[in-house]
Amino acid sequence: MKALQTNYGSLALRSPIILGSSGITKAYENIKKADQYGAGAVVLKTKFQEPLMAHSPTPRFTIIHRGGKDYASTTNLSYEQGYEFSIDNYCEEIRRCKQDFAIKIIASIGCSTIDHWREWAKKVEQAGADAIEMNLSCPHSDYVMGRLGQINEMVKQAMPEVRQAVSIPVFSKMTPQLENPLITAKVMEESGSCGVVAFSRCLGLDLDIDSQTPILHGGYGGHGGPWSIHYALRWISSMYPHLHIPVSGCGGVVEWQDIVKYILCGATTVQVCFLVYTYGYGVIEQLNQGLARYMDKHGYATIEDFRGNIVPKIKDLTQVDREKTLIAKVKEPACIGCKRCTDICIYDGIDFTGKKALINEKCDGCGLCPFFCPKGAIHMVHK
Ligand SMILES: Cc1cc2nc3c(=O)[nH]c(=O)nc-3n(C[C@H](O)[C@H](O)[C@H](O)COP(=O)(O)O)c2cc1C
Ligand code: SF4
Numbered sequence: 001m002k003a004l005q006t007n008y009g010s011l012a013l014r015s016p017i018i019l020g021s022s023g024i025t026k027a028y029e030n031i032k033k034a035d036q037y038g039a040g041a042v043v044l045k046t047k048f049q050e051p052l053m054a055h056s057p058t059p060r061f062t063i064i065h066r067g068g069k070d071y072a073s074t075t076n077l078s079y080e081q082g083y084e085f086s087i088d089n090y091c092e093e094i095r096r097c098k099q100d101f102a103i104k105i106i107a108s109i110g111c112s113t114i115d116h117w118r119e120w121a122k123k124v125e126q127a128g129a130d131a132i133e134m135n136l137s138c139p140h141s142d143y144v145m146g147r148l149g150q151i152n153e154m155v156k157q158a159m160p161e162v163r164q165a166v167s168i169p170v171f172s173k174m175t176p177q178l179e180n181p182l183i184t185a186k187v188m189e190e191s192g193s194c195g196v197v198a199f200s201r202c203l204g205l206d207l208d209i210d211s212q213t214p215i216l217h218g219g220y221g222g223h224g225g226p227w228s229i230h231y232a233l234r235w236i237s238s239m240y241p242h243l244h245i246p247v248s249g250c251g252g253v254v255e256w257q258d259i260v261k262y263i264l265c266g267a268t269t270v271q272v273c274f275l276v277y278t279y280g281y282g283v284i285e286q287l288n289q290g291l292a293r294y295m296d297k298h299g300y301a302t303i304e305d306f307r308g309n310i311v312p313k314i315k316d317l318t319q320v321d322r323e324k325t326l327i328a329k330v331k332e333p334a335c336i337g338c339k340r341c342t343d344i345c346i347y348d349g350i351d352f353t354g355k356k357a358l359i360n361e362k363c364d365g366c367g368l369c370p371f372f373c374p375k376g377a378i379h380m381v382h383k
């Protein structure tokens with residue numbers, strides 16, 4: 001698919017869709033599938049310096065469904081650790097993949113000392129990696145979580161060293177657990193990063209209330225889900241006008257429309273992870289096809305034609321129209337008198353006449369009730 005070609009810094013990719021670092025990119029057989037189904041690149045599973053981070057417990061995955069009808073969430077909470085084997089095995093895997101597959105290979109390393117950052121960066125470059133992603137984001141790793149509040153300092157120290165050590169592009173992956181991710185993205189840019197990945201997952205907790213213990217491995221775990229895209233879209237659209245390096249959007253992709261949303265907010269590439277754990281590698285093909293159909297529909301020849309298009313349209317505090325121009329309206333024949341709308345209207349904007357809902361003058365036009373009417377009987381109209 002020619003139209004999907006994307007330049008991620010100096011890396012020419014056949015698609016903007018990248019498989020995010022995790023178990024889905026841990027070894028030769030995984031990369032083979034990513035290549036076969038048309039991903040633009042893979043970020044290999046992170047090789048950490050911390051020895052403990054090479055050993056995962058069992059089980060290490062859980063899926064949490066919370067809430068009720070009309071208001072539910074799906075969360076993946078997991079505790080999968082880094083690449084299991086040595087840095088030399090890691091490099092050997094890179095060599096084999098580069099020999100056999102066309103897909104671009106981005107090595108991911110996570111170190112706590114400058115010497116290791118430098119040494120491992122050189123090793124993966126020598127093995128043939130097309131680029132490096134510095135994992136400055138892992139929710140499980142103590143070198144990141146133990147240094148929240150000092151991430152910018154960590155970037156300033158490590159990034160120039162890694163850039164100096166290698167000639168391939170070096171990207172940096174951000175944790176979302178920052179007061180202002182734009183500041184950290186700028187620090188990454190100024191320290192020499194060739195692009196930023198926004199974001200990894202947060203560290204979260206769920207518990208069993210009867211045994212009164214943390215679930216799964218008994219501690220905090222990385223958590224994500226379809227809901228996590230909105231935070232990333234918000235920050236990527238804020239970064240787009242301020243950065244001169246590409247941003248790789250990451251988090252919450254569940255359908256091709258999400259890829260389009262990331263690009264409209266300014267992302268150059270989009271990373272996908274848990275969707276592949278959920279449905280397998282075939283989803284990459286579906287994402288590519290959906291993206292290509294969208295481009296055809298809108299007459300776009302390249303990704304660049306619509307990248308960042310939404311950003312100038314995002315209103316700030318002073319620009320939002322605060323005129324109250326809308327109210328709700330009930331289509332009487334469709335109303336079954338279930339009273340769901342009256343239960344939820346915090347403005348007391350709905351009366352009952354006989355067995356039907358009727359909007360009164362207290363309706364504030366908030367726009368909520370149409371989402372909860374089981375019959376689709378309410379819509380918003382101009383006053
Ligand atoms: C099971 C699992 C393992 C992961 N391992 C890594 C890792 O080793 N290194 C890394 O940088 N990110 C890792 N991540 C984060 C993902 O690369 C990605 O940033 C995150 O899951 C958000 O994308 P998603 O919502 O598409 O899953 C992992 C995520 C999951 C779910
Ligand atoms: S639009 Fe809002 S204020 Fe108006 S009736 Fe519905 S819930 Fe009440």
Ligand code: SF4
Pocket residue numbers: 330334335336337338339340341342356357372373374375376377378
């Ligand atoms: S929620 Fe819909 S169907 Fe139920 S009373 Fe309100 S308008 Fe009628």
